Amino acid sequence: MDWVLGSSLVxxxxxxxYPVVRYIFPPASAESVVNTVTLPFPVSELxxxxxxxFRFGDRPxxxxxxxxxxxxxxxxxxxHLDCTVQFRDDLGLIWCAxxxxxxxxxxxxxxxxxxxxxxxYDVRLRGDQIIVTRPS
Amino acid sequence: MSRLRAxxxxxxxxxxxxxxxxxxxxxxxxxxxPVHRHSFWYYLGGMLVFLFMLQVATGVLLLFYYRPSAxxxxxxxxxxxxxxxxxxxxxxxxxxxxxxxxxxAFVHMFSVMLLKAYRAPRELTWISGVGLLLVAMGLGFTGxxxxxxxxxxxxxxxxxxxxxxxxxxxxxxxxVLRGGEEVTGATLTRFYALHVSVLxxxxxxxxxxxxxxxxxxxxxxxxGVEKRGGARLxxxxxxxxxxxxxIGWLCALVILAAMAAFFPAHLGEKADPFAPAPAGIKPxxxxxxxxxxxKYLPPEILGIEGExxxxxxxGLLGLVLLLVPFLDRPRANGEHSxxxxxxxxxxxxxxxxxxxxxxxxxxxxxxxxxxxxxxxEVTSLELAPDWDFLPxxxxxxxxxxx
Numbered sequence: 001m002d003w004v005l006g007s008s009l010v011x012x013x014x015x016x017x018y019p020v021v022r023y024i025f026p027p028a029s030a031e032s033v034v035n036t037v038t039l040p041f042p043v044s045e046l047x048x049x050x051x052x053x054f055r056f057g058d059r060p061x062x063x064x065x066x067x068x069x070x071x072x073x074x075x076x077x078x079x080h081l082d083c084t085v086q087f088r089d090d091l092g093l094i095w096c097a098x099x100x101x102x103x104x105x106x107x108x109x110x111x112x113x114x115x116x117x118x119x120x121y122d123v124r125l126r127g128d129q130i131i132v133t134r135p136s
Numbered sequence: 137m138s139r140l141r142a143x144x145x146x147x148x149x150x151x152x153x154x155x156x157x158x159x160x161x162x163x164x165x166x167x168x169x170p171v172h173r174h175s176f177w178y179y180l181g182g183m184l185v186f187l188f189m190l191q192v193a194t195g196v197l198l199l200f201y202y203r204p205s206a207x208x209x210x211x212x213x214x215x216x217x218x219x220x221x222x223x224x225x226x227x228x229x230x231x232x233x234x235x236x237x238x239x240x241a242f243v244h245m246f247s248v249m250l251l252k253a254y255r256a257p258r259e260l261t262w263i264s265g266v267g268l269l270l271v272a273m274g275l276g277f278t279g280x281x282x283x284x285x286x287x288x289x290x291x292x293x294x295x296x297x298x299x300x301x302x303x304x305x306x307x308x309x310x311x312v313l314r315g316g317e318e319v320t321g322a323t324l325t326r327f328y329a330l331h332v333s334v335l336x337x338x339x340x341x342x343x344x345x346x347x348x349x350x351x352x353x354x355x356x357x358x359x360g361v362e363k364r365g366g367a368r369l370x371x372x373x374x375x376x377x378x379x380x381x382x383i384g385w386l387c388a389l390v391i392l393a394a395m396a397a398f399f400p401a402h403l404g405e406k407a408d409p410f411a412p413a414p415a416g417i418k419p420x421x422x423x424x425x426x427x428x429x430x431k432y433l434p435p436e437i438l439g440i441e442g443e444x445x446x447x448x449x450x451g452l453l454g455l456v457l458l459l460v461p462f463l464d465r466p467r468a469n470g471e472h473s474x475x476x477x478x479x480x481x482x483x484x485x486x487x488x489x490x491x492x493x494x495x496x497x498x499x500x501x502x503x504x505x506x507x508x509x510x511x512x513e514v515t516s517l518e519l520a521p522d523w524d525f526l527p528x529x530x531x532x533x534x535x536x537x538x
Contacts, residue, residue, distance in 0.1 A: 024312050025308070025311065025312055026311065026312075026315045026316050026322060053410065053411070053412055055410050058318065059318075060409070060410050060412075076412070078413075080430075080443060081293075081294045081297040081298065081301075081430070081443065082293050082294065082297040082300075083290055083293060083294060083413040083417070084290075084410075084411065084412045084413050085412060085413075086412030086413070096413065097412065097413040097414060097415045097416070097417050098290065098294055098413050098417050099427075099430060099431040100431060109435065112431075112435075113430065113431065113432075113433055113434065113435055113442050113443065114435060115435040115436065115441045115442065115443070
């Protein structure tokens with residue numbers, strides 16, 4: 001009898017709390033399937049030694065142009081705690097304002113607390129257009 | 137006039153016949169408060185109850201105008217501050233009141249620690265008090281996002297990312313907290329629910345338990361005073377102590393009104409998830425020492441990611457804080473525990489120094505323009521339903537949130 005009552009109680013508790021726990025976990029929403037974007041600014045508007053933020057689907061990306069004129073693109077999410085990075089003209093680096101993390105123009109973490117390089121995207125040019133692709 | 141008084145008396149009598157609250161008056165009159173050189177710290181608990189009630193009252197008033205959505209939150213606060221009569225005052229008192237409440241809670245906690253008021257049989261009083269401090273900080277954290285401005289957006293992104301670094305449980309916890317992978321309108325509605333319903337509910341329950349335990353065990357007399365034979369004087373709770381409490385509450389209200397009038401709460405810029413984090417980003421002052429610590433930690437410590445070490449360290453500190461009455465064994469056995477006292481002073485100095493550094497450290501600033509306009513999509517694109525906060529959608533430009 002105790003066993004029946006005890007397991008009924010456990011069953012009752014599970015029946016009440018399981019839906020609640022499932023409820024607070026959000027459904028896996030349809031992730032953005034963007035793999036390639038054409039940036040809204042041409043190469044001519046990205047001078048050497050500069051960088052600009054762009055939207056890559058539902059996330060921010062950053063395009064930089066090195067002194068030699070090469071265009072590179074990375075995820076703009078700092079690998080430390082997810083802040084959005086920016087290009088610092090005065091440092092010539094990618095910088096995170098939240099915890100002073102610094103990345104070079106290859107996306108490598110070179111100073112501050114970020115533990116990993118920025119995720120790199122592939123870049124190709126079509127005339128004056130910049131096309132950024134997530135590496136497969 | 138006398139008729140009115142008679143009417144009021146009969147209404148009170150009618151209520152008392154049904155509720156029986158007059159039975160509490162002799163109990164309150166019997167309660168006495170010890171008087172000694174540390175008695176001042178006894179007033180902080182009552183002050184916290186007053187500040188919490190003030191937060192509830194001003195919070196309810198804010199709810200009359202606030203719209204908890206990524207499209208409407210910022211604008212509703214803007215409207216409240218600019219158009220609603222005394223809207224700026226209510227919001228500023230709520231904002232300053234939150235800061236003052238957490239400040240008083242910290243002072244209360246450190247005073248209880250240094251006066252060793254957590255000794256048996258007050259262990260549960262201490263634990264419920266630490267719980268209340270955490271809930272108050274949770275209220276501060278969730279409330280910070282509600283105006284949906286730039287600083288709050290990034291502070292929330294960092295704040296919700298911190299537990300995300302923990303192995304196994306971190307990611308699910310972050311997802312539940314954010315209502316998805318990112319900080320979006322879904323996060324705002326979750327924080328709103330936590331801020332106006334879940335956390336105040338928990339706070340009320342913990343406060344009831346805390347006050348009940350304080351009534352049961354009475355005020356703790358510090359060991360130093362006990363050693364000298366205990367408090368020689370006592371004052372009755374009703375009316376002496378309560379009247380002094382009232383004076384403290386009145387002072388707090390005056391300070392809050394002055395702060396609200398001279399330094400009204402700012403709103404800043406509306407959150408733009410595609411803008412870079414602004415230079416000089418800072419969390420609320422009571423999280424500053426943690427924020428600053430994470431800034432100083434190297435990327436790797438003994439092969440472990442720096443932020444993980446930091447988060448684990450703060451978790452351990454929280455656990456030690458919760459278990460102070462059980463870990464301070466010498467004091468529990470009636471002996472001196474100078475190491476604990478020095479530990480408390482050390483923690484206090486650490487928190488103060490890191491907070492000071494957080495506010496004084498020079499942050500190089502730079503002019504960074506707003507996020508670029510939408511990129512032209514080359515491949516197919518689906519947007520999650522919760523991404524409705526985007527200033528420009530990729531498929532339908534007419535759904536801009538302007």
